[in-house]
Amino acid sequence: MPPQQELITNFTMFDWGIVVIYMLATVAVGLYANRYIKDMADYIVAGRSLKSYISIATMLGSEIGLVTVMYTAQKGFNNGFAAFHIGLVAGITCLFIGLSGFIVVPLRRMGVMTIPEFYGNRFGTGVRVFGGLLLAVAGILNMGVFLKAAGLFIISITGMTDPNSINIVMALLIAIVLLYTILGGMVSVVITDYIQFVVLGFGMLAVCLFAVNNLGWEPIVETVKTIHGNAGFDPLDEEAGFGISYVIWMIFTFGLVACAVWPTAVMRVCAAKDTKVVRQLYCWSSIGFMTRFIIPQFLGICALTWMWQYYGPDSRYFAADGTLISNSDETLRAMPLFLSQILPTGLIGLVAAGMLAAFMSTHDSYLLCWAAVIVEDVINPVMGNNLTTRTRLVLARLFIFLTGIFLLVWSIWYPMGQDMLDYLSVSGAIYFTGAFSLLVFGLYWKGASRIGAYAALLAGVLAILGLTPVREFLHLTNDELRMFITEILHMKDKEIEVNITSAHIGLATAAISLLLMVAGSLLFPDKKKIEVSVEE
Amino acid sequence: MDAWATFWGWLLIIVLFAVLTIAITIGGFFDVK
Incomplete structure (x- = not known):
């Protein structure tokens, strides 16, 4: 490879100033609003009934965070326009849920606040504890790469080149997040969410305009044709693209699960005033789900075009024959590196500040969410629900701190080895494949039993085989499987193709979970019916 | 390939959010x- 010229970022000290002032101002506004509206809790509740512009801003804003932008841009970079199918199916599925009320309406009628609480009401305390434990493990594993995405974003956009800078940035980030969370987080989300949405909304639109203006539409399309060929446009292209199994996996994960099973979505369902509001919420959210994928993916495609024009073949991102490299960390960095080259000073600082502030609030709500699951759904029920409020609060803070330490260690040590979006869908599947079975059969089939629920939840653990390092550790990579099959079947003279992807493993896990739920319920029905309280 | 490129191009234009952002900024x- 010829020596590469290092990219000089447009990010200056002036931009650092914008980042620091923006972050401090956000905290100050939040604290001021907290003091000002502490007896206005009813306003926030009213906001949930979709009467105000701010509640729509909160809803759309919560779909667009730094981590989302990073992993979706990576998909656009690695797969071209074909990646747009993810946003399209996510939006359509979300709209379908809004119109049909599938899962979310009966869940809202039950009046539960979390998924493990639903487990407890429908299948008993044991299932709640086991399901809560799986949810916390999958959620924290899922979150394990957030820090890396944020660290890579910062070092790329600001132009840090020291190899150690990523670890220092990640350690600083987690320290700030922990401080922010343990000190109480941003309670008055109403005002800060509004500011956040305005900055990121206009920021994203401005970035898209700068990108198209800088590159031109035709060169963007031509570059995708050159690098990806037909697979860069046709999502059903099995050769080098996604294929039908991947599209179905996306409908399941970023459509059904992201809308109706993932804790942040369920929280929204449970907080809504009534089932009518739930339906409205999902119809509006379909725009957010589409936007969160398609706009960052387009920026990933623009980054691909810029890198191809700047570097050409046999370089940092491309092999001698023009094919893309498969280094996950490098492809994650492509979009922020591209932004560091095309955005002017000032705008680049504002975009970075908006992204970082979004990262803080996302991290804050996730840390609180997983700590609450461990304390309220696992430890407290095991201790016979005898823990005092103070003990639970201390435990929650302890788990937030321990999770923070784990996130830093995991981000530094774990070799991702696959696209971040695929890592997120597979690690999340440890929880959501089982949860989906329990929700569908628990809500729509009276015969669903406790044993069936345990079996379905346990099946979700199989999803871990979709993580590349796990497959390598267990010698289950496609090459090793191909060699094993040819040896077993004595077919050394024939060429066997083995191409098992994380999507295949995820779909198989979901199918096994559903089957075990049915089989377990039919073979071991509940002796005593558990009464389900339904509030209308 | 060109048909797909046209389809994704139009989808991108439709998605490009701008109306909502302006409405929410003023209304908010x-x-x-």
């Missing part, structure tokens, strides 16, 4: 006020 300001 009066909400806060």
Whole structure:
């Protein structure tokens, strides 16, 4: 490879100033609003009934965070326009849920606040504890790469080149997040969410305009044709693209699960005033789900075009024959590196500040969410629900701190080895494949039993085989499987193709979970019916 | 390939959010006020 010229970022000290002032101002506004509206809790509740512009801003804003932008841009970079199918199916599925009320309406009628609480009401305390434990493990594993995405974003956009800078940035980030969370987080989300949405909304639109203006539409399309060929446009292209199994996996994960099973979505369902509001919420959210994928993916495609024009073949991102490299960390960095080259000073600082502030609030709500699951759904029920409020609060803070330490260690040590979006869908599947079975059969089939629920939840653990390092550790990579099959079947003279992807493993896990739920319920029905309280 | 490129291009234009952002910025300001 010829020596590469290092990219000089447009990010200056002036931009650092914008980042620091923006972050401090956000905290100050939040604290001021907290003091000002502490007896206005009813306003926030009213906001949930979709009467105000701010509640729509909160809803759309919560779909667009730094981590989302990073992993979706990576998909656009690695797969071209074909990646747009993810946003399209996510939006359509979300709209379908809004119109049909599938899962979310009966869940809202039950009046539960979390998924493990639903487990407890429908299948008993044991299932709640086991399901809560799986949810916390999958959620924290899922979150394990957030820090890396944020660290890579910062070092790329600001132009840090020291190899150690990523670890220092990640350690600083987690320290700030922990401080922010343990000190109480941003309670008055109403005002800060509004500011956040305005900055990121206009920021994203401005970035898209700068990108198209800088590159031109035709060169963007031509570059995708050159690098990806037909697979860069046709999502059903099995050769080098996604294929039908991947599209179905996306409908399941970023459509059904992201809308109706993932804790942040369920929280929204449970907080809504009534089932009518739930339906409205999902119809509006379909725009957010589409936007969160398609706009960052387009920026990933623009980054691909810029890198191809700047570097050409046999370089940092491309092999001698023009094919893309498969280094996950490098492809994650492509979009922020591209932004560091095309955005002017000032705008680049504002975009970075908006992204970082979004990262803080996302991290804050996730840390609180997983700590609450461990304390309220696992430890407290095991201790016979005898823990005092103070003990639970201390435990929650302890788990937030321990999770923070784990996130830093995991981000530094774990070799991702696959696209971040695929890592997120597979690690999340440890929880959501089982949860989906329990929700569908628990809500729509009276015969669903406790044993069936345990079996379905346990099946979700199989999803871990979709993580590349796990497959390598267990010698289950496609090459090793191909060699094993040819040896077993004595077919050394024939060429066997083995191409098992994380999507295949995820779909198989979901199918096994559903089957075990049915089989377990039919073979071991509940002796005593558990009464389900339904509030209308 | 060209048909797909046209389809994704139009989808991108439709998605490009701008109307919502402007409406929420103005409406949200009066909400806060």
